Amino acid sequence: MMTSIGPLFDINQLNEAQQKQFQFVYNELKPQYTSYLEYKLSLPLKTQVNKEEEENEWNYELHRFLRARKWNVEHTIKALEEMLQWRRDNQVDLVLEEEVTLQRATLLQKILPYMNHGYTKVDRPLYMEKSGIICVDKILSEFTTEQLLRHHVYWLELNCQRARERSRQIGKHIESFTIVSDLHGCNMEIRKIFPPFKQSLYIDNNYYPERLGQMIFINPPTVFPILWNLVKPWLDPVTKSKIVVIKKGPEATNTLLQYIDVEHLPVEYGGNCQSCPTAPNCIQVYNWNKEDTKEKSKKIDLIL
Numbered sequence: 001m002m003t004s005i006g007p008l009f010d011i012n013q014l015n016e017a018q019q020k021q022f023q024f025v026y027n028e029l030k031p032q033y034t035s036y037l038e039y040k041l042s043l044p045l046k047t048q049v050n051k052e053e054e055e056n057e058w059n060y061e062l063h064r065f066l067r068a069r070k071w072n073v074e075h076t077i078k079a080l081e082e083m084l085q086w087r088r089d090n091q092v093d094l095v096l097e098e099e100v101t102l103q104r105a106t107l108l109q110k111i112l113p114y115m116n117h118g119y120t121k122v123d124r125p126l127y128m129e130k131s132g133i134i135c136v137d138k139i140l141s142e143f144t145t146e147q148l149l150r151h152h153v154y155w156l157e158l159n160c161q162r163a164r165e166r167s168r169q170i171g172k173h174i175e176s177f178t179i180v181s182d183l184h185g186c187n188m189e190i191r192k193i194f195p196p197f198k199q200s201l202y203i204d205n206n207y208y209p210e211r212l213g214q215m216i217f218i219n220p221p222t223v224f225p226i227l228w229n230l231v232k233p234w235l236d237p238v239t240k241s242k243i244v245v246i247k248k249g250p251e252a253t254n255t256l257l258q259y260i261d262v263e264h265l266p267v268e269y270g271g272n273c274q275s276c277p278t279a280p281n282c283i284q285v286y287n288w289n290k291e292d293t294k295e296k297s298k299k300i301d302l303i304l
């Protein structure tokens with residue numbers, strides 16, 4: 001039988017000094033957290049909130065923030081307070097059920113082909129994206145920066161939820177996820193979306209610390225070093241240490257298979273995934289030309 005809650009946070013995994021720091025943060029934030037939980041329970045959510053599970057998740061959250069703030073209790077408390085306030089101000093707990101956000105995610109998938117694709121060898125939810133073939137102009141004409149950031153929050157919440165579900169499923173705590181970004185086709189145009197990208201990094205660092213398990217870039221184009229030099233200054237050392245770049249070539253698949261089992265990897269990357277409804281073309285690429293042609297002929301019809 002599947003239990004309704006993943007493994008409980010075990011304070012004994014921490015050393016004595018850390019246990020004291022954890023307990024201090026926990027006690028200091030108890031009133032704020034209780035009030036936040038009451039707020040969350042009062043939201044009109046379709047998915048029922050399990051109070052016991054929320055409290056367990058809160059312990060893991062404290063642990064992640066403590067790690068990210070190098071166990072400095074004052075910094076951790078301040079960061080957690082800001083995070084709770086940000087969640088309320090932006091109704092983050094409603095984002096997964098927000099109709100307009102779900103619709104935008106479907107549209108975005110056409111502009112930037114992506115897929116939530118199984119798990120890695122260490123059971124992290126895996127997200128794969130064909131970043132290199134993103135329609136940069138389309139994304140900027142269809143979405144405002146605010147909408148793109150809302151999507152980013154949706155994406156983060158979705159992957160946190162996938163990690164939570166995985167924890168329940170396998171009885172082992174999973175809290176981070178892996179991103180595979182295929183840069184095939186990427187050119188300097190992509191710089192146009194760097195401003196919202198930079199803003200999304202702020203959200204990652206401040207409200208979702210320790211959530212990125214690994215970021216794997218595959219098929220880096222020749223302009224990659226130039227792009228990388230532009231992005232590098234925005235990344236903290238911990239994030240940088242989680243980035244892997246796999247060069248094109250005969251060894252690429254073997255390297256990828258060190259992180260992802262063959263059945264969780266799409267065929268086009270050397271795997272043999274058969275579990276996707278769209279397999280063997282797991283990550284569907286939308287044909288915009290077809291639509292553009294349709295649009296054009298529609299316009300011609302109108303003129304005629």
Ligand SMILES: [Zn+2]
Pocket residue numbers: 117265266273274275276279282
């Ligand atoms: Zn697949």
